[in-house]
Amino acid sequence: MFTSKRSIIAAFLLHLVLSARQAECGVKVEIVNYIPWDDPVLVTCSEKHKVLGDPVPLGLHASYEFSCHKSLFGGGSCKCEVKWGDTVRYFDAYRQRRDQSLCGGKCRWYLFLSGPALADASSPHDNPSFKVYYDWGEA
Numbered sequence: 001m002f003t004s005k006r007s008i009i010a011a012f013l014l015h016l017v018l019s020a021r022q023a024e025c026g027v028k029v030e031i032v033n034y035i036p037w038d039d040p041v042l043v044t045c046s047e048k049h050k051v052l053g054d055p056v057p058l059g060l061h062a063s064y065e066f067s068c069h070k071s072l073f074g075g076g077s078c079k080c081e082v083k084w085g086d087t088v089r090y091f092d093a094y095r096q097r098r099d100q101s102l103c104g105g106k107c108r109w110y111l112f113l114s115g116p117a118l119a120d121a122s123s124p125h126d127n128p129s130f131k132v133y134y135d136w137g138e139a
Helices: 002-024 097-101
Strands: 026-033 041-047 057-059 063-069 075-085 087-095 105-112 115-119 132-133
Touching: 026 041, 026 057, 026 075, 026 087, 026 097, 057 063, 063 075, 087 097, 087 105, 087 115, 097 105, 097 115
Parallel strands: 026 105
Antiparallel strands: 026 063, 041 057, 041 075, 075 087, 105 115, 115 132
16 A cells, blocks of 8 residues: 555656646747838847847848747746837737647747737748737737
C-alpha cells in the first residue's frame, strides 16, 4: 500500500514538472502593420510588467515577431501599445485563456485603423484568413 501511494505521488509530481516545463514554452506572436500612415507605426509590447525591447517601427505591411510565455494556470499574456501620429492604442496580443485554442503555437495580428484582427497564422501574409476582428481596447 505504501509503495502504491509513493507511485501516485511520484506520478503527480512528474505531471506537475512536465506541465510547468510546457508552460515555460512560449507562443509566437506576429504583428503585421496595415495602418496606412506616412511614418512607421511604433509598436511596444510587454509581458506582465516587463517591456520586450525598444519600440519597433513598422512600415506598411511590415511585421514584428516575439514570444510570449504561457502560464501553468492559464494566465499568460502580452500586451502591445501601438502609436501613429498623435494616436496611441492598446491591445492584448496574447491572452492564454482567450487565444490558446484560437492560435495554437502562433498568433498573427493585423493592425488596422479600426483595430487589430487575428488571422490564421498558416494563411499567406498577402491574403490572410481572419478569425476575429476587434475594436481598439476590445482585444
